[in-house]
Amino acid sequence: MLWSSQALYLRFEAHYRDIYVYPETNQRHEKLFLRDVAEVFLQPDTHPAKHYKEFEVSPNGDWLDLDISRAGGSNLMCDVKTSATISGANHKWVAELSIPMKCLTQKFDRDAEWRLNLFRIEGNEPRRFYSAWRPTKTLRPDFHVPEVFGTLKFSPD
Helix, strand or coil: CEECCCEEEEEEEEECCCCCCCCCCCCECCCHHHCCEEEEEEECCCCCCCCEEEEEECCCCCEEEEEEECCEEEECCCCCEEEEEEECCCCEEEEEEEEEHHHHCCCCCCCCEEEEEEEEEECCCCCCEEEECCCCCCCCCCCCCHHHCEEEECCCC
16 A cells, blocks of 8 residues: 555455456446455544445456445545456456545545555355455454454555
8 A cells, every 4th residue: 555645556466266357347347346356445534433435446457436324335436547467377366546535535634544444355156255454253244344444544654
């Protein structure tokens, strides 16, 4: 993860057994979470507690950007940029995501602490696999638990 006052940059590297993606590439795609995906949930402002941003990227560069609140999710329609590569020989995919800061916060403050969690969904049923940096410990896979998000601090180094 890197940052500037203009954008937040994320790079995901993921090993896989099989790739499960939609046939389209490098475009915004609803219901991306139904296929292989890496996700980041960001909460620049912790008030109200159930309000955060969700960004998803797939092995072929598709993405989704959502504003999540108690009322549900709505499309952010940010100028998100993605790139992705799949290495069949190494069974690994890499995706990069550039998110404009103006989609995350009205005024970026590098000294502010944000809340964040990272997620991965892999494969098709019945071998579907879910993982998280900060596990939500729900009975059924549910990443929408901001109470378990970790802390993101912006370092000038």
